[in-house]
Amino acid sequence: MSPGKFITLEGIDGAGKSTQLAWIVDFLQGNGVNVVVTREPGGTPLGEELRTLLLNSSLTMHPETEALLMFAARREHLDKVIFPALSRGDWVISDRFTDASFAYQGGGRQVGITKLENLEQWAQGVLQPDLTLYFDVPVELGQQRIAGIKSADRFEKEQTEFFQRVRTAYLARVEKYPERMLLIDASQSLQKVQEAIRHIMEKVFPLK
Numbered sequence: 462m463s464p465g466k467f468i469t470l471e472g473i474d475g476a477g478k479s480t481q482l483a484w485i486v487d488f489l490q491g492n493g494v495n496v497v498v499t500r501e502p503g504g505t506p507l508g509e510e511l512r513t514l515l516l517n518s519s520l521t522m523h524p525e526t527e528a529l530l531m532f533a534a535r536r537e538h539l540d541k542v543i544f545p546a547l548s549r550g551d552w553v554i555s556d557r558f559t560d561a562s563f564a565y566q567g568g569g570r571q572v573g574i575t576k577l578e579n580l581e582q583w584a585q586g587v588l589q590p591d592l593t594l595y596f597d598v599p600v601e602l603g604q605q606r607i608a609g610i611k612s613a614d615r616f617e618k619e620q621t622e623f624f625q626r627v628r629t630a631y632l633a634r635v636e637k638y639p640e641r642m643l644l645i646d647a648s649q650s651l652q653k654v655q656e657a658i659r660h661i662m663e664k665v666f667p668l669k
Contacts, residue, residue, distance in 0.1 A: 465547035466666060467588075469558040471631060472596035473624050474617055475603025476647045477654065481596065482556055484655055488662065489552060497546040500556040501534065505541045508534040516614035524570035531562050532580040539585055559585065560593060560634050560642065565616065568630025569623045592665050594658065595635055596647035600624040 468485070470478045482498065489496050502512040511534040514520065515527065522530075535558070546553045559581055566572045598606075600621055607617065635642045645657045 465550050466552045466592070467543065467547060467555075467590045468552065469555045469560065469590040469593045470596065471557060471560045471564070471593055471642075472647060473564075473598065473600065473603045473628055473631070475606035476596035476598045477606070477651075478556055478596055480651070481594075481647075481654060481658060482554060485554060485594075485658060485662070488659065489554075495551045497542065497551045497553045498556075499538065499542050499553065501538060501558055501561065502531055503534065504538040504543075504555070505534075507537045516616065518613065518615045518618055520615065524566060524572050525576070527570060528562060528566040528572050528577060528580065531566060532584045535559065535562075536584045539588070543588075555590075558590060558593070560595070560631070563634055564627045564630040568626040568628075568633075569616075569619065571626070590641060592661075593638075593642040594661065595631055595642055595644050596654075597628070597631070597644050598647045600628055602648055 470482055470485075472478050486496050486498055501508070502515050503509045511530050515530055515534075543553050543555070562581075563574070563577055567574050567577050603624065604621070607613075632644075635644050643661055645654060645661075647654055649657075
């Protein structure tokens with residue numbers, strides 16, 4: 462059995478991850494890959510319940526409470542979805558994973574990085590994605606893209622300064638993990654973004 466691959470998609474709100482995720486799934490399935498699509502927070506019944514709490518715009522919570530709930534959802538996600546799929550040889554594509562915690566809770570909420578690293582080690586051990594695609598857009602463009610699309614959730618209601626810190630934290634992760642985490646300029650046209658994804662996928666995972 463061929464080993465499964467774990468690919469994660471990251472970016473601030475409005476970066477276009479969801480659109481590109483669908484394209485990536487079609488691309489992989491067209492190459493005969495069995496794909497499991499999932500998301501964070503969420504991915505499991507418990508995770509989706511925690512997602513509802515975390516995104517509820519009427520709730521307030523301590524930044525460390527938020528981080529703990531994110532990692533609680535992640536531990537369940539790993540146990541119920543990610544580890545089993547990888548052990549079957551499936552490819553897992555997740556809309557967000559731990560890099561999001563370092564960006565949103567670490568950068569945005571300013572939770573201490575050491576605390577997040579301890580939670581990361583506790584929840585997932587040595588597991589890291591085989592590839593992380595980080596879709597980068599200026600904060601102002603991301604906010605323009607999502608404006609008026611739907612009711613803003615608890616994160617989307619944050620101020621520009623919050624998302625600037627999130628983006629800065631993401632860029633720091635890209636610099637720290639250049640072999641795993643690759644940046645795509647998501648301010649380009651849809652076609653150019655997909656061309657960049659195709660180039661990366663064909664280089665990292667020769668499928669034929």
